[in-house]
Amino acid sequence: MSAPPAVLVHHDQTMLARSAAARLVTRIVDVQAARGSASIVLTGGGVGTAVLAELAASRARDAIDWGRLDLWWGDERFLPSGDPERNETGARAALLDHVPVDPARVHPMPASDGPDGNDPEAAAERYAALLRAASRPEDHGPVPSFDVLMLGMGPDAHVASLFPEMPALYDERPVVAVRGAPKPPPTRITMTLPTILAAREVWVIAAGESKADAVRLGLSEAGPVQVPVAGARGRQRTLFLLDRGAAAKLPPGLERIASP
Ligand SMILES: O=C1O[C@H](COP(=O)(O)O)[C@@H](O)[C@H](O)[C@H]1O
Numbered sequence: 001m002s003a004p005p006a007v008l009v010h011h012d013q014t015m016l017a018r019s020a021a022a023r024l025v026t027r028i029v030d031v032q033a034a035r036g037s038a039s040i041v042l043t044g045g046g047v048g049t050a051v052l053a054e055l056a057a058s059r060a061r062d063a064i065d066w067g068r069l070d071l072w073w074g075d076e077r078f079l080p081s082g083d084p085e086r087n088e089t090g091a092r093a094a095l096l097d098h099v100p101v102d103p104a105r106v107h108p109m110p111a112s113d114g115p116d117g118n119d120p121e122a123a124a125e126r127y128a129a130l131l132r133a134a135s136r137p138e139d140h141g142p143v144p145s146f147d148v149l150m151l152g153m154g155p156d157a158h159v160a161s162l163f164p165e166m167p168a169l170y171d172e173r174p175v176v177a178v179r180g181a182p183k184p185p186p187t188r189i190t191m192t193l194p195t196i197l198a199a200r201e202v203w204v205i206a207a208g209e210s211k212a213d214a215v216r217l218g219l220s221e222a223g224p225v226q227v228p229v230a231g232a233r234g235r236q237r238t239l240f241l242l243d244r245g246a247a248a249k250l251p252p253g254l255e256r257i258a259s260p
Contacts, residue, residue: 002233044087045152120177
């Protein structure tokens, strides 16, 4: 069972990123209080990285016990370590270099100069094995039940590196390689929909009018092969966190204004 989405609309991208960062602090603190440690899946892209920068800039970040936090990635561009296009590089610059995370609990997807060399299939399997090792009996599956899994979204409705109509959308394995992605770079690693669906909470975060059609379709009954974001749902909660541009084509009555 997954949760139907709730939609929150913010005035602009800055308010959206700030509010998502505040929401993330609250969620992590609550989970750490209840269960000891929390697990979060990061996303790349413009808004995803802006959320991390807002978190780094917020005084509230000190409420998080950074040593009791596992950080994963939903997808990665398969490029050499440190490449500015890698989602990991952006996340480190925006947040991880500024907070006392436990390096052993930061789990970037492998780079193309990593242990598997330039073999994205092997790198994807390696990441799947890492997730399997981190999953506990109560997760009832091959991946942890992430507390929050954040997703940016493209104008084509892709999430993570799950692009419309591509084979990864039919794949049952937890993590797979993607070749020939329509958005550069063409070679990527991505969590698949079954892994996304295992998260307790999924947050789709999108800004700008170029995303408005994809948001509308993502909230419809569209199939996930044509509209990947329509398949992105959390077990307990699904949030669409939007700015006014991305919310411009919502069906009437759906939006809840978070910062007018
Ligand atoms: O390529 C990617 O794009 C999406 C969305 O990026 P945005 O810049 O349009 O917000 C991102 O979520 C994904 O992680 C990334 O690899």
